[in-house]
Amino acid sequence: MITQIHFSDLQKEELSKIISSITTSPYKNYKRFKQSITKLIEDKLVPEFFIQACERVKQERQDQNIYAHLLRNVPLDTVIPEFDQTNSVNDKYIKKADLRRRGFA
Numbered sequence: 001m002i003t004q005i006h007f008s009d010l011q012k013e014e015l016s017k018i019i020s021s022i023t024t025s026p027y028k029n030y031k032r033f034k035q036s037i038t039k040l041i042e043d044k045l046v047p048e049f050f051i052q053a054c055e056r057v058k059q060e061r062q063d064q065n066i067y068a069h070l071l072r073n074v075p076l077d078t079v080i081p082e083f084d085q086t087n088s089v090n091d092k093y094i095k096k097a098d099l100r101r102r103g104f105a
Contacts, residue, residue: 002068002069002070003056003057003060003068003070004069004070004072005056005057005069005070005071005072007049009073011047011073012073012074013075015047015074015075018040018045019075022036022037022040023036057069
């Protein structure tokens with residue numbers, strides 16, 4: 001069974017604003033990106049509804065061996081560039097500016 005967690009439009013907007021506050025690209029400086037995420041957590045800027053969703057996923061993975069979780073209505077990048085298919089990974093690093101989806105990758 002796949003667990004489904006659906007965020008409201010208000011929750012989606014709140015997450016989007018928080019994620020958008022991180023300006024460091026994980027593709028260019030992963031350590032600094034991770035530190036930015038950690039700081040959001042330490043500063044208690046992560047909303048309670050998201051913490052509860054993460055706890056639910058973690059608990060289901062531990063207790064029930066459920067590893068498929070569907071998160072609906074999550075923040076998406078405002079622009080999703082089309083990547084060169086001959087070298088899509090490198091092209092992504094060049095073109096990717098908005099990093100909202102990184103929070104859900």
